[in-house]
Each structure stands twice: as C-alpha cells, then as structure tokens.
Amino acid sequence: xxxxxxxxxxxxxxxxVAIGWIINTTCATSREPELVLNGFxxxxxxxxxxxxxxFLRALKMIIVPLIFSSIVVAIAGLGKTGGFxxxxxxxxxxxVLTSFFAIISxxxxxxxxxxxxxxxxxxxxxxxxxxxxxxxxxxxxxAKTEGQKVQGLGAVGDxxxxxxxxxxxxxxxxxxxxxxxxxxxLLVAFALMVxxxxxxxxxxxxxxxxxxxxxxxxxxxxxxxPIGVFGLxxxxxxxxxxxxxxxxxxxxxxxxxxxxxxxxxxxPLILKFIGKVNPWRQFYAMxxxxxxxxxxxxxxxxxxxxxRALRENAGxxxxxxxxVLPLGATVNMDGTALYECVAVIFAVxxxxxxxxxxxxxxxVALALLTSIGVAGIPSASLVAITIIxxxxxxxxxxxxxxxxxxxxxxxxxxxxxxxxxxxNVFSDSCGAxxxxxxxxxxxxxxxxxx
Numbered sequence: 001x002x003x004x005x006x007x008x009x010x011x012x013x014x015x016x017v018a019i020g021w022i023i024n025t026t027c028a029t030s031r032e033p034e035l036v037l038n039g040f041x042x043x044x045x046x047x048x049x050x051x052x053x054x055f056l057r058a059l060k061m062i063i064v065p066l067i068f069s070s071i072v073v074a075i076a077g078l079g080k081t082g083g084f085x086x087x088x089x090x091x092x093x094x095x096v097l098t099s100f101f102a103i104i105s106x107x108x109x110x111x112x113x114x115x116x117x118x119x120x121x122x123x124x125x126x127x128x129x130x131x132x133x134x135x136x137x138x139x140x141x142x143a144k145t146e147g148q149k150v151q152g153l154g155a156v157g158d159x160x161x162x163x164x165x166x167x168x169x170x171x172x173x174x175x176x177x178x179x180x181x182x183x184x185x186l187l188v189a190f191a192l193m194v195x196x197x198x199x200x201x202x203x204x205x206x207x208x209x210x211x212x213x214x215x216x217x218x219x220x221x222x223x224x225x226p227i228g229v230f231g232l233x234x235x236x237x238x239x240x241x242x243x244x245x246x247x248x249x250x251x252x253x254x255x256x257x258x259x260x261x262x263x264x265x266x267x268p269l270i271l272k273f274i275g276k277v278n279p280w281r282q283f284y285a286m287x288x289x290x291x292x293x294x295x296x297x298x299x300x301x302x303x304x305x306x307x308r309a310l311r312e313n314a315g316x317x318x319x320x321x322x323x324v325l326p327l328g329a330t331v332n333m334d335g336t337a338l339y340e341c342v343a344v345i346f347a348v349x350x351x352x353x354x355x356x357x358x359x360x361x362x363x364v365a366l367a368l369l370t371s372i373g374v375a376g377i378p379s380a381s382l383v384a385i386t387i388i389x390x391x392x393x394x395x396x397x398x399x400x401x402x403x404x405x406x407x408x409x410x411x412x413x414x415x416x417x418x419x420x421x422x423x424n425v426f427s428d429s430c431g432a433x434x435x436x437x438x439x440x441x442x443x444x445x446x447x448x449x450x
Contacts, residue, residue: 005222006287012226013233013291020045020237028241035239045238048231052295055228058221059292059301062214064172066304068185069211070322075189076204084323090438091324094431095332099371101266102334102423103364106258106342111360115250116349126247126350130404137407144382144410175300178330185326211318218304222288229295236414252412255342256419259335263423267430275434281444285313286429293425297417299329302425310432315443320436328428335420335427336381337371343381344388347405353394363388381417382406 003011027041037045075084116123130137163179165171171180192200268279283290289309293302307325310316344363348355355363370384389402436443 016233052231071185074322335423
C-alpha cells in the first residue's frame with residue numbers, strides 16, 4: 001500500500017521525536033550550562049539537521065517569485081480596485097478578530113491556572129534559578145535581539161517604514177522584507193490596471209508563467225519533505241529533551257492549551273458559523289501545510305505549501321489565496337499574539353505583582369499590535385514581549401528589567417514556536433476559506449487529494 005505524502009511527513013515527525021529523545025537521553029555528555037552530545041550523537045543529528053536546513057532553504061527560495069507573481073496576477077486580474085478594496089477590508093477584519101479571540105483565550109487560561117504562582121506566591125524554585133543565573137539569561141536575550149528596537153512602541157510604528165523600501169530591489173532580495181514585497185506587488189498590480197493593453201498582456205503573461213513554474217517547483221521540493229521534517233524536528237528534540245520542561249511545565253501547558261483551544265475550538269467555530277463549511281474538511285485539506293509549519297516553525301517558509309493546499313485541496317481561487325495568504329503570513333499571528341500575552345502575564349506573576357484588569361487589557365492591545373508590528377524582524381516574539389513588559393505600569397511605574405525571565409523562557413521556546421506557527425498557518429488558511437466563501441466561491445467540495 002502506497003503511503004500518501006502527509007502520512008510520510010507524519011511518520012517522519014514521529015520518528016524524529018522518538019529518535020531525538022533516545023539521543024538526548026543516551027548521547028549527552030554534559031547538560032550544564034547547555035546540552036553537549038558525544039561524537040556519534042552530534043554527527044548523527046548534525047547530518048540530518050543539515051538535510052532539514054536544505055529543505056527549509058529550498059522552500060524559502062521560491063517565496064519571493066511565488067508571492068510577487070501570485071499577487072500581481074490575482075489583483076491585476078480583478079480589473080478594478082473595488083474588488084481589491086472589498087477583499088482587503090474582509091481580510092484585515094478577519095485578522096483582527098481572530099487575533100483578539102486568541103489573546104483572550106490565553107489571558108483567560110493564564111489567569112485561571114496562574115503558572116507563575118505556587119500557593120499564591122511566586123514560584124520559589126523558578127525565582128531562585130532566575131536570580132542565580134540572571135546574567136546568563138540576560139545574555140541569551142541580548143544575543144537574540146541584538147540590533148532590534150525594543151524600547152517603547154517603536155517597532156509597531158516602524159511597520160510603515162518597513163513597508164516602503166528605499167530600493168525596490170531590497171524587497172526582492174530578503175525574505176524578511178515581505179511587507180515591502182507585498183507593497184511593491186500591489187503597486188505593480190495597480191499599475192497594470194491602467195497601462196496599455198499590450199504592456200498589460202506581456203507582463204501578465206510572463207508572471208502567469210512564473211507563477212505556474214513556482215507551483216511546479218513547490219511540488220518537487222515537497223518530495224523532500226519527509227527527510228526535511230525528520231532533520232528539523234530531530235535537532236529540536238535531541239537538544240531540548242524533556243528535562244527542561246520540569247520547572248516550566250505548567251507554563252508550557254498553559255501556552256499549549258491556549259493554542260489548542262484556538263486551533264480546535266475557536267477557528268472551527270468560525271469556519272462552521274461564519275464560513276458555513278465543515279471544519280474537519282479544512283483540517284484534512286491543510287494536513288501537509290500544518291505538518292510543514294510545525295516542523296519548520298516558519299509561516300513564510302510554509303507559504304508555498306499552504307497556497308498549494310488551499311488551491312488544490314480546498315478549492316480556494318488564486319485571486320483570494322494570492323492576496324490573503326502572503327499578507328497573513330506577514331501580519332496575521334494568532335498563535336504569536338496569544339503566546340506574547342501568556343508570557344507577559346507569567347512574567348508578572350513571577351515578579352509577584354497582581355496586574356489590575358486595566359493593565360491586562362493594555363497587554364491585550366499591545367499583544368495585538370506587536371504581533372503585527374514586529375512580525376518582519378528576527379526573534380519577533382522576544383522583541384514583542386520586551387516591548388509589552390516595558391509598557392506595562394504598576395503603581396505608576398514601568399515594569400522593566402525582566403530580561404532574565406524572558407531568557408529563562410527560551411528553554412521551552414522552540415516547541416512552542418513550532419506549535420504557534422501551526423496555529424498561525426491554519427488561521428491564515430481559515431481566513432482564505434471564509435473570505436472565498438463570502439465571495440461566492442465553492443470551497444472544500446469534491447477536491448482532489450495531495
């Protein structure tokens with residue numbers, strides 16, 4: 001019996017977890033201050049991690065031509081800006097709505113379970129460890145956020161600066177400049193609506209060909225997905241293990257539980273009652289994209305897989321998917337916003353503060369803004385958490401100097417990053433389906449499998 005692609009990817013993921021755990025428990029020569037593997041373990045993990053990196057780079061390689069050609073062809077094909085305006089309003093409305101629901105889910109759960117407290121007081125074991133190793137954790141955060149703006153709300157305001165490139169070729173030369181790429185793509189699409197018919201035909205014909213080529217290349221790359229997934233997940237499990245979850249287990253479960261509530265309850269309800277579609281068909285249609293997102297921990301790298309799944313499995317048109325998905329991969333960060341909120345409240349609990357509801361709603365607003373505003377920069381979540389903490393006030397004073405706590409959270413950040421990326425990608429896909437349905441398209445009906 002021939003296994004389907006998603007079954008191969010799932011099998012690779014399970015095998016990576018099992019083998020990674022074995023290597024972590026049998027090949028470790030030191031665990032303080034960081035895990036060190038013996039020669040065999042390091043070479044084995046390094047080899048497959050290298051293959052995983054090649055897979056990831058291959059996916060990232062086609063992001064720019066895929067986004068540019070898809071957006072230009074889709075928007076220019078509308079023929080008038082009215083269709084684009086309607087699509088834009090629906091898309092942004094969906095993003096704000098789902099991100100808000102995600103943050104509220106995290107806020108409710110972290111206040112109910114209170115992972116930072118033990119018997120109503122800050123967890124003494126965590127506080128002692130953070131206090132003892134504060135310099136180490138501060139250094140980790142500094143290394144991750146080096147060169148980034150973390151004071152005030154500057155990162156949110158910079159979103160418009162990052163959107164308009166100083167040099168148009170900058171938008172095509174860096175996957176981290178996706179907002180710029182989207183902006184340039186929209187400009188070109190609008191320009192094509194007003195140029196001569198001959199110029200329009202020539203450019204659109206060329207870009208339609210580029211778009212078809214990128215989809216073919218995506219299919220080729222996905223043949224390597226099982227090996228790539230195995231290598232990426234193996235490295236994470238081998239170097240993370242399960243010991244690091246001891247002190248942070250409660251916090252880890254709160255974040256994961258909140259993500260699952262959003263993934264398995266909130267988004268399916270939106271699909272059911274707003275999109276009027278079967279949520280479980282959507283999960284099945286997006287199986288490859290979800291597994292790829294979890295393995296790579298990158299919404300951008302998963303974008304080619306997500307677009308392919310929506311078009312071929314869910315039946316979403318190129319017109320909708322080409323606009324909604326690239327924008328969603330850049331600014332729609334449900335899982336990230338949820339994570340930021342939980343991390344901030346957890347840090348406040350460890351500091352022994354009882355954050356008033358007014359300040360908690362400030363955290364909600366800042367998590368919503370920063371999940372969009374810092375999405376295009378490295379270590380976005382760390383930068384966002386720092387911004388929020390530096391803007392939360394208690395008794396008239398800013399709550400600052402929490403770098404050690406943020407550094408401590410890095411111990412369990414990778415698996416949480418993988419989980420929230422999967423939530424981000426599924427939310428993007430749900431948005432495309434809901435918007436396509438509102439545009440009168442027939443989706444999730446008698447579509448071929450990947």
